[in-house]
Amino acid sequence: MTTxxxxxxxxxxxxxxxxxFKTLYWSETKGRYVDPRSIRGCRAKPFRVVKRVKVLGxxxxxxxxxxxxxxxxxxxxxxxxxxxxxxxxTYTLGDLIExxxxxxxxxxxxxxxxxxxxxxxxxxxLMRVPVEALTAYxxxxxxxxxxxxxxxxxxSRTSFRREVTSLKTILNWYRxxxxxxxxxxxxxxxKQDAVFTRRAQARKLPxxxxxxxxxxxxxxxxxxxxxxxxxxxxxxxxxxxxxxACGLMWKDMDWQNQRYTIQRIVWWxxxxxxxxxxxxxxxxxxxxxxICPRLLELLNEWQEHGKRCEFVFHSDGKLLTRTAIQNxxxxxxxxxxxxxxxxxxxxxxxxxIHADQTKDIRATQGALGHKDLRTTQHYAxxxxxxxxxxxxxxxxxxxxxxxxxxxxxxxxxxxPREARDKELSRIVPQNLGPKESS
Numbered sequence: 001m002t003t004x005x006x007x008x009x010x011x012x013x014x015x016x017x018x019x020x021f022k023t024l025y026w027s028e029t030k031g032r033y034v035d036p037r038s039i040r041g042c043r044a045k046p047f048r049v050v051k052r053v054k055v056l057g058x059x060x061x062x063x064x065x066x067x068x069x070x071x072x073x074x075x076x077x078x079x080x081x082x083x084x085x086x087x088x089x090t091y092t093l094g095d096l097i098e099x100x101x102x103x104x105x106x107x108x109x110x111x112x113x114x115x116x117x118x119x120x121x122x123x124x125x126l127m128r129v130p131v132e133a134l135t136a137y138x139x140x141x142x143x144x145x146x147x148x149x150x151x152x153x154x155x156s157r158t159s160f161r162r163e164v165t166s167l168k169t170i171l172n173w174y175r176x177x178x179x180x181x182x183x184x185x186x187x188x189x190x191k192q193d194a195v196f197t198r199r200a201q202a203r204k205l206p207x208x209x210x211x212x213x214x215x216x217x218x219x220x221x222x223x224x225x226x227x228x229x230x231x232x233x234x235x236x237x238x239x240x241x242x243x244x245a246c247g248l249m250w251k252d253m254d255w256q257n258q259r260y261t262i263q264r265i266v267w268w269x270x271x272x273x274x275x276x277x278x279x280x281x282x283x284x285x286x287x288x289x290x291i292c293p294r295l296l297e298l299l300n301e302w303q304e305h306g307k308r309c310e311f312v313f314h315s316d317g318k319l320l321t322r323t324a325i326q327n328x329x330x331x332x333x334x335x336x337x338x339x340x341x342x343x344x345x346x347x348x349x350x351x352x353i354h355a356d357q358t359k360d361i362r363a364t365q366g367a368l369g370h371k372d373l374r375t376t377q378h379y380a381x382x383x384x385x386x387x388x389x390x391x392x393x394x395x396x397x398x399x400x401x402x403x404x405x406x407x408x409x410x411x412x413x414x415x416p417r418e419a420r421d422k423e424l425s426r427i428v429p430q431n432l433g434p435k436e437s438s
Contacts, residue, residue: 008025008026009024009025009026010023010024010033011023011024011048012024014047014069017072017073017076019049019051020047020048020049020069020072020073020076021047021048021049021050022046022048023044023045023047023048023065024036025039025044027039037067044065045065045066045067046067047065047067047068047069047072048065048066048072049063049065049066049072049076050062050063051063051076054133058132090130091130091131091132092127092128092129092130092131093123093126093127093128093130093134094127094128096131096170096171096174097120097123097127100173100174101116101117103173104116109278110276110278111267111269111270111278114270114271115270118270119162120166122146122160122163123142123163123167125141125145126138126167131171131174131182132179132182134171135185136185136186136190138185139164139167139185139186139187139190140190140193143160143164143190143193143194146160146163146194147160147193147194147196157197158195158196158197158198159194159196159197160194160196161191161194161195164186164190164191164194165191167186168186171185171186172184205339205340206345206349206351206353207338207345207346207349209353211336212236212346212349212353214336215232215332215333215336215338216229216232216233216236218332218335218336219232219328219329222335223328223332224328225328226302226305226306227306227313227314227315227320228325228329230302230306230313231245231320232329232346233295233298234248234295234298234299234312234313235343235346235347236346236349236350237292237294237298238260238289238290238291238295238367239289239346239347239350239351239354239364240262240289240347241265241282241344241347242322242325242343242344242347243265243266243267243282244262244265244282245312245313246266246275246311246319246320246325247264247277247278247311248260248262248312248313249310249311249312250310250311250312251310252312253299253312255296258290258291258296259288259290259291260288260289260291261287261289262281262287262288263279263281263286264277264278264279264280264281265277265278265280265281265282266278266319266320268321273321273322273323274321275319275320275321275322276319282369283369283371285369287369289367299312322343325343326341326342329341329342329343329345329346330342333345347368350368351364351368351376354367355376361373361376364376
């Protein structure tokens with residue numbers, strides 16, 4: 001007598017057909033598992049198919065039952081329409097960027113939003129991709145398009161790392177606001193893949209003290225407008241950023257305590273290049289900077305001879321344009337045969353000379369307004385003169401022929417053997433010898 005099994009049906013994998021299983025039912029009359037089609041009154045289908053499909057960017061397991069192996073195989077190999085096929089619109093990356101840009105108004109500064117808008121333009125290839133369906137392969141294809149020689153870009157450009165960082169910022173916003181389970185498909189290697197030209201980055205060399213004096217003298221004599229000489233002197237003698245210097249007003253000066261307060265900046269639009277005034281600083285902290293005696297004399301001189309305006313540095317009562325400042329500075333650098341360019345040179349120069357001469361990196365950090373000391377150390381490059389002075393105190397590195405014997409030291413100079421023996425006989429008492437055995 002055949003015993004009744006615990007399960008009335010069982011499944012076995014169909015050999016040669018991955019994902020397809022055949023369901024067998026227990027037959028009381030035959031005493032074994034049989035095809036359900038051979039059981040009278042049984043409407044069950046014998047073949048079950050299991051496969052994974054992507055629904056709105058997520059992998060989901062689906063299954064179906066079929067009467068024949070051919071029907072099961074055809075359904076398995078067919079790209080199944082997702083249950084959300086009736087949805088008329090899918091949330092794409094373009095929709096996400098549009099919503100994120102609306103959200104950033106009032107939260108990000110206008111200058112920051114303009115910079116993001118420049119970088120978003122390079123994401124056109126990804127705009128129609130559903131956010132949930134975005135994969136690392138899509139990022140690879142996008143980067144391949146950007147680094148292609150036929151893609152329009154400036155000759156000076158070497159990478160699209162900023163665009164990769166911006167895309168990651170937007171996708172992280174989606175994860176925080178829309179779907180906490182979403183994982184941005186940007187990998188570590190994508191930042192490396194965004195680089196298409198390997199160049200040795202030119203070090204931003206500060207000016208030496210002699211070069212700085214030459215540049216200031218040239219600006220004082222040959223500059224079209226004297227404002228650029230006084231502006232460069234303020235940067236070189238106190239180290240503010242160019243936007244902080246251009247945003248200074250005379251009411252920010254504290255002549256009695258010899259200091260000025262930085263509480264607003266000028267920034268230049270990337271679209272129009274026009275200067276705009278903004279309250280607050282880059283670090284969102286009001287900073288007080290001490291004025292050295294030489295700078296105090298120059299500011300008093302500029303206040304007496306310059307045109308009256310609420311701003312310390314201006315062009316006929318209007319804010320200075322960045323292009324005009326750069327042209328004035330670069331003209332001085334070129335005429336003097338110096339490789340430096342841009343408006344940040346004087347800030348780097350102040351940091352280096354101030355740290356060298358004061359030997360107080362913390363004071364330099366306070367003047368520059370850096371929150372992190374490592375940033376100050378990056379700005380304050382160690383000058384060659386400081387390295388030479390340090391080598392003079394590096395006793396281990398001195399030549400042995402020139403190295404003097406330390407005063408009061410017990411170092412015995414190298415002499416002929418006989419001379420050394422005589423000196424040792426004077427130092428060591430004669431009665432010191434091996435003890436006699438008792």
